[in-house]
Amino acid sequence: MAAFRLPRECIREIDKVCSAFLWSGAEMSSKKAKIAWGNVCKPKTEGGLGLRNLQEANNVCCLKLVWRIISNRSSLWVQWVDMYLLRGKSLWTATQRTNVGSWIWKKILKYRDLAKSFCKIEVGNGTTTSFWFDNWSTLGRLFDVAGERGIIDLGISKHSTVADAWAGRRQRRHRVAILNEIEESLDSQRRNRKETNDIAKWKGKGDTFQTKFSTKNTWNNIRLSSPKVPWHKGAWFAHATPKLSFCTWLAIHNRLSTGDRMMKWNGSASGNCVLCRNNIETRDHLFFSCSYTSTIWAAIAKGLWRARYTTDWSQILVCVSDQSQDRVESFLIRYGFQATIYTVWRERNGRRHGETPNTAATLIGWIDKQVRNQITTIRHSGDRRYDMAFQTWLQARA
Template sequence: MREVVRSFHNKDLGNGRQTSFWFDNWLDRGVLVNVLGERGMVDMGINRSATVEEALQSVRRRRRHKASLLNDIEADLILVKEKLRSEVSDTNIWRRKSGFKPKFSTYETWSLLRSPGVVCDWSSGIWFTNVTPKFAFVTWLAVRDRLSTMDRIVKWDPGAVEMCVLCKNASETRSHLFFECSYSAQVWEYLMKGVLCNDYTSAWSELLILINDERMENKKKFCLIYALQATVHALWRERNRIKHEENPMPIEILMKLLEKGNGSDTCVYGEWVVKGSLREFVVNNRKGGRMFLVSDGCTHGELLEMALEDYGLDKKIEKMVLTYSLLDVILQQMAPDTPHMHVTNDRQVRNLIE
């Protein structure tokens, strides 16, 4: 390792005062102690601790050596002595892609040290601006085939059942789970067939190509990538729920949750109104009925500010109440007098997102 480090550092001579004659790399032949060895100090008659200036300016008669290498170095020293500049300090120079330069670059040093691997052609389809970290992380594991699917589990647990947890009809592999499985294929088709149209596919390998297609329109591409990540995360979570013997979620609810931005990552401006014995959430279309994204870590204050800005409301408003709606399939299972959901503090914002 020491030799590797030395190969990245040279000395550009000025007056020779800050450069070790024997241990710095200032001559084209390399570090002289490595070229001549310890014996070279005796043969050359130059002290071990000498600087280049001390070695060249000292009263020292040029020696005639039996070894041609020593005679060549003696000739080099005469040329170097003529080029010394007493008013200029020595400079440390570092190996860069374009040669040795006075400025050190960590990035270029790392690039020169490492062995370049194959360029990852799918990373931009996983890590991008506004990514939801938990979605991206699970998708990243899936792309690298590092999720604990049953085909991988049986390798260290021969007694495990390799059958797909969701459909129970085939061996559970990454590609089967996303989206050859009849269960996951139904979810993916529901979400994306209308968006992708002629580009629709449920083959994992083709989807990885599609999310990096530069020709695809940006909004369509964003919808595809975000939907893919949200669906992979939701299916993997549901798969684990079933595997650990929890009650499965009806596929209709799962599809609706994904269709509405995973059921909690969006807020709509509106209000709850009482109609007879029922409470109903009514979107305020005068304000656009638009939706805005709520990211992990969002605070109640940020949520209020976002609503004021997004819907052009007067920022002098002293009080504003935020509520959110539930899916029809969930409301049908609740009592008619269930109170509406207010968002009034950071904890409730976290509940909204989670």
């Protein structure tokens, strides 16, 4: 993708393969997806898994090729492009309807409209800056401002550089206000002329222009962003266990195959909770309004949560996403929350498939062991910030 604009059908097929593998593993079933691939590819802060959208990534790579043509005059590839494809003209004036160049060259040319808003030139001697098509003045690209008529009225050739516009002409007065503004901008630039090379700049973070191309900032500028979700810190945090975080992420999106959702797919399916057998199994009931799971949740969470303890799902999400808590306590709250969700969901699935039921005390023991093992793993990793985690956990469990 760094060298070619991939066909869109190719990208769609790759996305299908990736999606099938994510949701079904080696089985590669395309029918088991729980969340749309577009949402999966959103950043974690926006509710996704942080996987990169291939089409967006390919667009960024093609924009980088445009950037190289504009900025890297010493590159052998850019020199070849300039000699055989552009033939001394500006990239912005090259025509797409030509037999010159390959398929990928024609695709690169299609990215120029997108690249226009990203590129800006800091004029030095003006010898490499297109007067009409580079963004060098405070008015923007002058061709967009004045059009074909402006070329005639100003008497400056379509292929002129800024240095060419400076040479052999003086400022004129025009009846059209925008032409006078162009004349003033040109004269101002002439007075500030330097004997250094022109410098190409690319839009970075915060709409500031920099001399380097940033893949991350360009991606953030071209993609369609979504609002940040308030719960992402509760799902993704340092030293989290991926399978627990993934299960929690599905639960937050309400995409676990709970009884109420199964009834929507199959009207004859039983939607009753297999743990308490008293209510329809919804996400909010299972975590943690069910009499069976509430016992487990109380044993794990009450000592840590204290006055904040609740079995209401929305309130739990608010608490686990709170970033103002102590680091160690916050980790234990989040990790205990995720371990409980995963263990309860595994028990629920086991009962649905006829396995021997386990008591609440057994599940509490499993969760306790999971948390202790993770604390030990952190200690062996050398992260001293969590040295008090074991003591805090034991006090909460006492």
